[in-house]
Amino acid sequence: MWPDRRLLDLLGIELPIIQAPMAGATDAAMSVAVSESGGLGSLPCALLTAERARAEIGVIRQHTNRPLNVNFFCHSMPDPDPAREKIWRSRFDPYCAELGLDPSSTAPAPGRAPFNDEMCDLVEELAPEVVSFHFGLPEPRLLGRVKRLGCKVLSSATTVDEARWLADHGCDAVIAQGYEAGGHRGMFLTDAVDPQPGTMALVPQVVDAIGVPVVAAGGIADGRGIAAAFALGAAGVQIGTAYLLASESTISGLHRAALATARDDGTVQTNVFTGRPARGLINRVVREIGPMSPDAPAFPTAGGVMAAIRAAAEAAGSSEFSPLWSGQAASLSRPGSALELTRALAADALERLGTLAPRH
Amino acid sequence: MWPDRRLLDLLGIELPIIQAPMAGATDAAMSVAVSESGGLGSLPCALLTAERARAEIGVIRQHTNRPLNVNFFCHSMPDPDPAREKIWRSRFDPYCAELGLDPSSTAPAPGRAPFNDEMCDLVEELAPEVVSFHFGLPEPRLLGRVKRLGCKVLSSATTVDEARWLADHGCDAVIAQGYEAGGHRGMFLTDAVDPQPGTMALVPQVVDAIGVPVVAAGGIADGRGIAAAFALGAAGVQIGTAYLLASESTISGLHRAALATARDDGTVQTNVFTGRPARGLINRVVREIGPMSPDAPAFPTAGGVMAAIRAAAEAAGSSEFSPLWSGQAASLSRPGSALELTRALAADALERLGTLAPRH
Numbered sequence: 001m002w003p004d005r006r007l008l009d010l011l012g013i014e015l016p017i018i019q020a021p022m023a024g025a026t027d028a029a030m031s032v033a034v035s036e037s038g039g040l041g042s043l044p045c046a047l048l049t050a051e052r053a054r055a056e057i058g059v060i061r062q063h064t065n066r067p068l069n070v071n072f073f074c075h076s077m078p079d080p081d082p083a084r085e086k087i088w089r090s091r092f093d094p095y096c097a098e099l100g101l102d103p104s105s106t107a108p109a110p111g112r113a114p115f116n117d118e119m120c121d122l123v124e125e126l127a128p129e130v131v132s133f134h135f136g137l138p139e140p141r142l143l144g145r146v147k148r149l150g151c152k153v154l155s156s157a158t159t160v161d162e163a164r165w166l167a168d169h170g171c172d173a174v175i176a177q178g179y180e181a182g183g184h185r186g187m188f189l190t191d192a193v194d195p196q197p198g199t200m201a202l203v204p205q206v207v208d209a210i211g212v213p214v215v216a217a218g219g220i221a222d223g224r225g226i227a228a229a230f231a232l233g234a235a236g237v238q239i240g241t242a243y244l245l246a247s248e249s250t251i252s253g254l255h256r257a258a259l260a261t262a263r264d265d266g267t268v269q270t271n272v273f274t275g276r277p278a279r280g281l282i283n284r285v286v287r288e289i290g291p292m293s294p295d296a297p298a299f300p301t302a303g304g305v306m307a308a309i310r311a312a313a314e315a316a317g318s319s320e321f322s323p324l325w326s327g328q329a330a331s332l333s334r335p336g337s338a339l340e341l342t343r344a345l346a347a348d349a350l351e352r353l354g355t356l357a358p359r360h
Numbered sequence: 361m362w363p364d365r366r367l368l369d370l371l372g373i374e375l376p377i378i379q380a381p382m383a384g385a386t387d388a389a390m391s392v393a394v395s396e397s398g399g400l401g402s403l404p405c406a407l408l409t410a411e412r413a414r415a416e417i418g419v420i421r422q423h424t425n426r427p428l429n430v431n432f433f434c435h436s437m438p439d440p441d442p443a444r445e446k447i448w449r450s451r452f453d454p455y456c457a458e459l460g461l462d463p464s465s466t467a468p469a470p471g472r473a474p475f476n477d478e479m480c481d482l483v484e485e486l487a488p489e490v491v492s493f494h495f496g497l498p499e500p501r502l503l504g505r506v507k508r509l510g511c512k513v514l515s516s517a518t519t520v521d522e523a524r525w526l527a528d529h530g531c532d533a534v535i536a537q538g539y540e541a542g543g544h545r546g547m548f549l550t551d552a553v554d555p556q557p558g559t560m561a562l563v564p565q566v567v568d569a570i571g572v573p574v575v576a577a578g579g580i581a582d583g584r585g586i587a588a589a590f591a592l593g594a595a596g597v598q599i600g601t602a603y604l605l606a607s608e609s610t611i612s613g614l615h616r617a618a619l620a621t622a623r624d625d626g627t628v629q630t631n632v633f634t635g636r637p638a639r640g641l642i643n644r645v646v647r648e649i650g651p652m653s654p655d656a657p658a659f660p661t662a663g664g665v666m667a668a669i670r671a672a673a674e675a676a677g678s679s680e681f682s683p684l685w686s687g688q689a690a691s692l693s694r695p696g697s698a699l700e701l702t703r704a705l706a707a708d709a710l711e712r713l714g715t716l717a718p719r720h
Contacts, residue, residue, distance in 0.1 A: 003716045159625040179539060180558040194651055195625040195642065198540040198558030200588060201579030201688035205624045208692075219561030224592050228560065230716055231587035264565045265519040265555040282555065291554055328561035332568075350718050356363045356590055357717030358710050 003353060006213040007236035010172060011130055011152055012067050014038035015346040016236030017226070018154075018175075018215060019243050019338070021071030021132065022183055022325065023047045023112070028059040030248040033338035035066040038346070040130065042069040050118045057126050067129035069154070072115035074138040075276075078298035088295050089305050095285075095321070099312045112274075112300035114138070120145050130154060135276075136162075136188035137169055156186030156217070158196055160209045165189060167210040175238050176206040178218030182241045182327030184278040185269065193269050193277045193292060200232070207233035221332035223348025230353065239345070241327040246338040254319035258283075262330035273323040275302035284320035285309075363713060366573040367596035370532060371490055371512055372427050374398030375706040376596030377586070378535075378575060379603050379698070381431030381492065382543055382685065383407045383472070388419040390608040393698035395426040398706070400490065402429040410478045417486050427489035429514070432475035434498040435636075438658035448655050449665050455645075455681070459672045472634075472660035474498070480505050490514060495636075496522075496548035497529055516546030516577070518556050520569045525549060527570040535598050536566040538578030542601045542687035544638040545629065553629050553637045553652060560592070567593035581692035583708025590713065599705070601687040606698040614679035618643075622690035633683040635662035641690075644680035645669075 002008065007016050019026070019034040021044035031041030043060065045053045053070075060068055089103065096103040113119075115138045123131060123146055131146050132154040138146075146153060147170055156175040157163035163174045177186050178199025185196065197205070199218040207214050216229035217238040229237045244251055245259055258281050269277040270291040276299035277292065285306065296302040303323075310321040334341070362368065367376050379386070379394040381404035391401030403420065405413045413430070420428055449463065456463040473479075475498045483491060483506055491506050492514040498506075506513060507530055516535040517523035523534045537546050538559025545556065557565070559578040567574050576589035577598040589597045604611055605619055618641050629637040630651040636659035637652065645666065656662040663683075670681040694701070 001718050003718070160623065161625070178558060178560060180561040190625065192625070194628045197624045197688040198538060198579050199560040200538060200558065200585060201540040202624060204582065204584045205689065205691055219558050222564065224564045225560060227591035227716065228588035231591050231712060232584050263520065264557045264562060265521070265550065265552070268554045328557040329565065331565055352591060353716045354718050356587065356713045358361050358363070358714050 001350065003230050004235045007173060007215065010213060011040055013040050015342060017342055017345055018042065018069065018236065018238040019342070020183070020217065020238050020240030021069065022240055022244065025244055025249055025251050025325070027250055028056045030243065030246065030338050031060050031068060032063040033248050034243075034342050035060075035064045035068060037339045037342035039342045040067060040069050042071050042132065044071045045119065046071070046073040046112050046134070050122050053119070054122055054126070057128070061126075069130035069132050070123065070128040071132045071134065072119060072138070073112055073135055074115045074133045075135045075299055077114065078301065081297060084295070084297050085301070088297050088302065091289055091295060092305050092309060095309045099309060101308050101312055105308045115142060117142070123151065124149060127151070132175070134184060134186045137166065137171070143170060154215070157206060158185055158187045159190060159202075160205050162187065162189050163206040163210050163214075167212050171212060173213040173215055173235070174206065174210060175215040175217050176203045176234070178202045178216070180219030180328040181217050182267070182279045183325045184274070184276055187277070203229065203232040203234050219327060219329045221327070221329040223345060223352045225329065225332075226345060226349035227352040227356065241330050242333040242341060242345070243338060244326070245333045245335050246341050247336065248338045252314065252319075252322070254314060254317070254322060255324050258319055258324045259326055259330050259333070262326055264328060264331060267326050267328055271296045271302065273303050273306070275299035278323070278325060279327060281324035281326050283322070283324060361710065363590050364595045367533060367575065370573060371400055373400050375702060377702055377705055378402065378429065378596065378598040379702070380543070380577065380598050380600030381429065382600055382604065385604055385609055385611050385685070387610055388416045390603065390606065390698050391420050391428060392423040393608050394603075394702050395420075395424045395428060397699045397702035399702045400427060400429050402431050402492065404431045405479065406431070406433040406472050406494070410482050413479070414482055414486070417488070421486075429490035429492050430483065430488040431492045431494065432479060432498075433472055433495055434475045434493045435472075435495045435659055437474065438661065441657055444655070444657050445661070448657050448662065451649055451655060452665050452669060455669045459669060461668050461672055465668045475502060477502070483511065484509060487511070492535070494544065494546045497526065497531070503530060514575070517566060518545055518547040519550060519562075520565050522547065522549050523566040523570050523574075527572050531572060533573040533575055533595070534566065534570060535575040535577050536563045536594070538562045538576070540579030540688040541577050542627070542639045543685045544634070544636055547637070563589065563592040563594050579687060579689045581687070581689040583705060583712045585689070585692075586705060586709035587712040587716065601690045602693040602701060602705070603698060604686070605693045605695050606701050607696065608698045612674065612679075612682070614674060614677070614682060615684050618679055618684045619686055619690050619693070622686055624688060624691060627686050627688055631656045631662065633663050633666070635659035638683070638685065639687060641684035641686050643682070643684060
């Protein structure tokens with residue numbers, strides 16, 4: 001039925017659609033809905049404690065026995081850099097003054113801990129069928145533990161170089177994350193944002209470079225994009241932004257409202273929220289401090305300084321200081337449940353594929 | 361045979377492939393080869409005098425009676441800005457010193473005149489079947505003359521806004537130029553490069569927004585990309601970089617050699633060569649002066665200061681000061697004649713489309 005079954009067979013799923021793990025935006029309910037639909041539900045753990053992750057996975061396992069993807073970041077934690085922090089903090093003093101906030105009230109950034117022994121223990125205990133990583137792969141010792149469990153391992157490549165590296169280091173499939181994608185870019189062998197290739201160019205070049213199945217990501221939000229991904233040689237897709245508008249998404253009403261009127265040219269890559277480039281809708285702080293600021297402290301520490309400003313703005317109904325993660329195709333998304341969305345995406349893709357065959 | 365015949369019927373061609381007009385890189389020979397293959401050959405006139413354009417079109421008409429696309433830029437010429445020119449010139453003094461050149465020897469930029477009455481007279485005289493524009497459309501009076509001849513009119517959109525504008529102002533088809541595309545971006549309602557959407561995101565959003573056929577461009581260099589474009593709802597493709605490696609291309613040996621080893625992440629948008637953003641391979645002048653310099657004088661005047669430096673570098677076998685236009689998928693291109701290339705692209709696309717239909 002699907003033109004390429006490699007990803008379906010590898011992951012034990014029925015529909016070649018992976019729900020992108022989006023930290024802070026989805027929880028167990030989304031994973032359950034997508035896995036029950038036949039796609040691959042994902043639980044983003046980057047912002048969770050091991051205890052919280054255990055609880056979420058427990059909920060998921062109660063509601064579905066279908067394959068689950070558990071996702072972790074695997075960055076290196078930076079050394080503190082007080083001088084840089086101070087410069088960065090001063091950039092936000094005018095906003096504190098404007099909003100009547102004490103500049104010293106800013107909180108530490110949300111704890112984005114990289115995949116570690118504690119999380120690896122959790123993986124061993126709960127044995128998710130799929131473990132995906134962002135920002136490369138964890139150290140060989142930890143990766144070896146995951147691989148020995150039989151979990152299928154995925155990670156994202158933003159260039160052909162990164163795809164080769166991931167395939168060489170044991171990934172069972174590689175997500176080719178094009179420039180269009182929302183949220184954090186998975187880049188780990190380069191920090192140059194400007195040369196990053198778009199999905200249309202990246203996917204076939206990655207397909208030619210590696211032997212494992214390629215999952216296309218970036219700018220895909222409807223059946224046409226899924227059909228196009230197969231045309232380019234991908235064996236499946238990872239979709240993020242379209243799921244942000246699903247009813248199970250836990251994003252704020254402000255974020256949801258901004259996505260509902262998003263334009264094709266309404267996003268940029270910005271490092272102002274975390275220190276790493278991530279695509280989101282353009283708002284005031286992105287315009288005025290970013291989009292890519294050389295002053296931003298290293299990931300994940302940049303965001304702390306903005307916490308109080310963001311809270312005050314959101315309390316006043318403004319999303320001008322909130323990270324409004326979005327890819328470039330938000331306007332193609334439709335609200336509804338994640339289960340309905342996944343099934344509609346798959347049905348539309350199959351219908352689209354059926355219209356493409358040459359008629360003789 | 362093709363899943364969408366709208367572009368074929370509109371332009372009177374057999375294969376839904378438009379050879380991108382690339383000023384300075386192709387002449388009559390390329391247009392003849394592509395039109396004879398069944399695609400749409402294009403003659404870029406942006407760097408030609410009316411006299412030279414007349415001669416080239418004469419050669420084309422001698423060798424083929426198939427449809428021809430004649431392409432023009434339609435920017436506004438900027439007022440001279442000596443202060444900015446002086447600052448810009450000073451940026452290149454170190455290179456002049458390094459290469460032993462007199463900084464005052466720099467030449468004016470190549471004359472890129474916008475579409476004007478003289479060129480419009482030529483169009484009336486020679487009646488090309490298709491006239492395409494870059495940077496929007498010419499003033500209504502000139503556009504009206506072209507439309508009254510019955511020429512089909514095309515132009516490039518880099519956003520949904522631009523696509524709507526072009527469709528509303530009389531374009532018979534709109535080229536959706538994604539971020540991946542090489543050479544000058546056609547942007548004309550915005551000058552913001554960072555939010556420009558990639559092909560995968562742009563094409564379906566443009567298809568949804570306008571009623572005329574959409575031609576996909578950017579990152580498409582083989583049959584997979586063409587099949588993907590149809591999946592996204594396009595009625596055809598415009599391909600540039602792949603034709604730069606064809607035997608009829610008039611690019612330098614240095615440019616050809618650089619393209620032959622191009623990487624997926626080896627290009628950026630840069631304004632250092634002309635003052636407008638254009639995608640090319642990263643070389644020394646792009647790295648050191650650009651990629652996007654706020655000092656660059658307005659298009660098309662920025663390049664003059666570099667002429668002597670470029671000539672001296674090229675004479676010494678270096679392309680570090682040459683514009684090496686390229687999209688993000690150069691590595692997918694294969695050398696050969698433009699006729700063979702066009703036929704192979706079409707055959708590969710049809711074969712690819714045939715593999716995508718769901719098998720029940």
